Amino acid sequence: MLSTIRSLRLHSRLLSLHGGIKRLPMVAAEALLSVYYSYCNLSPCTVDLDDCQTSMHIWAANHRRCNKPNLVLVHGYGGNSKWQFILQVAQLTRDFNVYIPDLVFFGKSYSTRTERTEEFQAKCVCDGMKKLGVERFSVYGISYGGFVVYRMAEMEEKMVEKVVIVSSGIVYTEEQKSEYLEKIGRNVVEILVPEKPEEIRTLCRLSMYKSDIGKWFPDFFLRGFIAADRWRKERQELIENLLSKKPDPHLPVLTQETLIIWGEKDNIFPIQLGHQLHRHLGPKSKLKIIKDVGHAANVEAPNSLNELITSFVLSGRS
Template sequence: MLSTIRSLRLRRRVVCLYGGVKRLPVIIAEAFLWLYFSYSCNLSPCTVDLDDCQTSMHIWAPNHRRCNKPNLVLVHGYGGNSKWQFVLQVAQLTRRFNVYIPDLVFFGKSQSTRSERTDTFQAKCVCDGMKKLGVDRFSAYGLSYGGYVVYRMAEMEEEMVEKVVIVSSGIVYTEDQKSELLKKLDGRNVVDVLVPDKPEDIRMLCRISMHKFDIGKLIPDFFLRGFIAADGYKKEKQQLVEYLLSKESSNLHLPALTQETLLIWGDKDGIFPIQLAHQLHSHLGSKSKLEILKNVGHAANIEAPFSLNKLVTLFLSPQVSSC
């Protein structure tokens, strides 16, 4: 009996050690990103408790908020946490804005014991998190899934959200267009691609997201396996995707936003085709503006970060937020 217990304990230790070794490359990469955000971008990580401590949201916030700078909230999509998605944009944007970058719930270090899996829940958490930090007015920039969240933020907090930037986000796509998207995945389940379980799933996501180059080919399997192993919220992320794919999430009857809105799209977007940009532009009406990035795919934040930053800065700079 004692020998069996010792054997089980040893096995657990070996499994834990193997898991730690597998995650090591990603842990090292995360550490470098933390140093970059902290010392090159003058941001500090903080955690705010919401919903009577049922939810905690991790947010990168300015070390020193400047009253002469507009406040800007960056909301990421799938494919990693906030550091991974905005690493090529953040240094330039922090020179012009008080930048806040939350990890959405079940991404990075944000978590919740609540059962909600909707974009509306995510939006409420971001807005409540900003209130906790004492930021009453800001503009919001959402990338892909983050675009859904930002739209809901602007809808529920009209006075709080000043201007809106949405990048490559199929907010008003129809059920037929959802079916077309699924066909592009060569029979793979979209949930498996967005919440990968093996390196091939991540490479598929990279392949359909990029137009100029396929970055997935350059990343070794051991790093991709570590990236997958480091994700502690796979089930919750799957549920978030399943909600977006359900008919319950249909956004065809969304109210048009009252805020000025900038839409930015890559003309070679392989996930949300350019047609969806025009649909959303038409839905939003005269208060919206559409900018098309030539020869850019879905991941404009990776393929064209400087062009993206220029458009965002020109759109937001005339407006000065209160601290």
């Protein structure tokens, strides 16, 4: 009996050690990114929401400058607060007080609540900003983050000044959803919440037009990325909730000025959805198309994207 217990303990320790070794490349990369974000004058902080049922991790401006507008960056499914905006953050922090939250069940944010909607995500981000004392801000959301910032602008009209939505298929028909899912030809949940390196590479191929960055990363690094995922089940539930939704015939028209940005060669949310969102929002919106760019404009054209965001958000300021 004693021998069996010792054997089980040893097995458990070996499994733990193996898991730690698999995560090591990811841990090292995360540490380097933290140093880089600190260099960009951002600091990590955590705010507790919902009577401590929800914890939200946010990279926040070290010293809020009154002469700079506040800008909240909301990531999509392709990463967390650090990974999604690597190529944009240095430039944006020069012009804005930047805040980058981990959405709930991404990075270091989590909740014991059962909600799995973009409305819940939106409320958490807005409540997080209130906890930090940020009363007015503009928002930029990419892909899934676009769904979130749309709801943020709807529920907090006085807080949200301007809205930037990048490659986010918010307005669609049921026929279009079925067509696009069939065109992808793979289980979307498996691609967005990968369990194998090849599934990450598939997501990269779908997201990029000019290059395939997935092939640059060795399997051991991608396995570390997967091993570091603590909220796989919850993120699967988030995307299943989004995919199950029917088109909303009563989707509100935002009152804020809105800039819609789309990659001309987007294979995940085709450009037609950008035109539909533009028509839905009407004259207070603008649509800008970046040529020869796929879904991940933040990777393929970060400078062009930053220029569009900066020009739009700063316009009209004295």
